[in-house]
Amino acid sequence: MQLLEDRIQKDGIVMEGNVLKVDSFLNHQMDITLFNELGKEFHRRFADCGVNKLLTIEASGIGISCITAQYFRAPVVFAKKMKTKNIVGDVYHSRVASYTHGKDYEIFVSKRFLGAGDRVLILDDFLANGEALQGLISLCRQAGAEVVGAGICIEKAFQPGGDIIRSQGIRVESLARIKSMSAESGVEFC
Amino acid sequence: MQLLEDRIQKDGIVMEGNVLKVDSFLNHQMDITLFNELGKEFHRRFADCGVNKLLTIEASGIGISCITAQYFRAPVVFAKKMKTKNIVGDVYHSRVASYTHGKDYEIFVSKRFLGAGDRVLILDDFLANGEALQGLISLCRQAGAEVVGAGICIEKAFQPGGDIIRSQGIRVESLARIKSMSAESGVEFC
Numbered sequence A, B: 001m002q003l004l005e006d007r008i009q010k011d012g013i014v015m016e017g018n019v020l021k022v023d024s025f026l027n028h029q030m031d032i033t034l035f036n037e038l039g040k041e042f043h044r045r046f047a048d049c050g051v052n053k054l055l056t057i058e059a060s061g062i063g064i065s066c067i068t069a070q071y072f073r074a075p076v077v078f079a080k081k082m083k084t085k086n087i088v089g090d091v092y093h094s095r096v097a098s099y100t101h102g103k104d105y106e107i108f109v110s111k112r113f114l115g116a117g118d119r120v121l122i123l124d125d126f127l128a129n130g131e132a133l134q135g136l137i138s139l140c141r142q143a144g145a146e147v148v149g150a151g152i153c154i155e156k157a158f159q160p161g162g163d164i165i166r167s168q169g170i171r172v173e174s175l176a177r178i179k180s181m182s183a184e185s186g187v188e189f190c
Helices: A002-011 A032-049 A062-072 A131-143 A161-167 B002-011 B032-049 B062-072 B131-143 B161-167
Strands: A013-015 A019-021 A053-057 A076-082 A091-096 A105-110 A119-127 A146-156 A172-182 A186-189 B013-015 B019-021 B053-057 B076-082 B091-096 B105-110 B119-127 B146-156 B172-182 B186-189
Touching (some): A002 A032, A002 A146, A002 A172, A002 A186, A032 A062, A032 A146, A032 B062, A053 A062, A053 A131, A062 A076, A062 A119, A062 B032, A062 B062, A091 A131, A105 A131, A119 A131, A119 A161, A131 A146, A146 A161, B002 B032, B002 B146, B002 B172, B002 B186, B032 B062, B032 B119, B032 B146, B032 B172, B053 B062, B053 B131, B062 B076, B062 B119, B076 B131, B091 B131, B105 B131, B119 B131, B131 B146, B131 B161, B146 B161, B161 B172
Parallel strands (some): A053 A076, A053 A119, A119 A146, B053 B076, B053 B119, B146 B172
Antiparallel strands (some): A013 A019, A076 A105, A091 A105, B013 B019, B076 B105, B091 B105, B172 B186
């Protein structure tokens, strides 16, 4: 999506360790006008999939999911993160290995908000190694919910997450796919 | 606001320890149609305040803030939480005492996204003891930003946060103010 690629070129900052800093518009300060365009595009791509629920993970997936949800006229459920294993209550949970943060964490969602019959679009801001997305897919499978696909704002296509998820037969639509990036030469898109 | 009070009566669950569970529509599953009505109401109340930025705190304030931001045509900044004291980078930060969770945490916001000249509306889902709101106000003061007010979805008016913040001269607008609640007698509004 040209609009997002242009914005990344304009305001994204490539840091050491394959980190792309987009905190001025995506995941710390949030440009809601941009979010509406991204939401429209997600809806265009998944409009005919019978989506009745959007699923994301706290915290940075929530904003884009809420704006996008308006186009689907569907509620958003966000999975919560727990640092401990002490998950209580009637929930589905999944362990997420995080290369980025160096430690695993648990995510969970109440069984009341995800179930058989749900047609779920998973949304997130980034896809890199795919750990969080795998965790969200696992929650849906436990619930017997159908994953119609995953909508990603920025996919680091040089990391394996996208291939892994697609090889499982999950449709992944990324609005910007980064082929390579470095502090010296900037960002190149697929 | 009648719509929100009705929804709390219909779907809220009063738990032990003064906990009001509204996770079916406000802070785990999010009813975006409702959020739009809340956002319109926040805008109606603060429309003439020259708001150019919305500030909230992760995670449950993000959704309502993003939807509300559309009415103000302003970006959202969310303060991030850190469990450790190891805040790095060029940030404003503040310590939040949490009675609810029993341990303190640090919140921070990048200095790039909050500054003198900003007219900030702070938004959050709950106001009880007011610790998080105090922390957000502190971030604004450090930045030299003007707090035009705080918009709260649900205020537990029987807890001291609202009085404390209002006594500092901050305008607090809560869409539902709970006078008392108990598992036996339910929720009574102010």
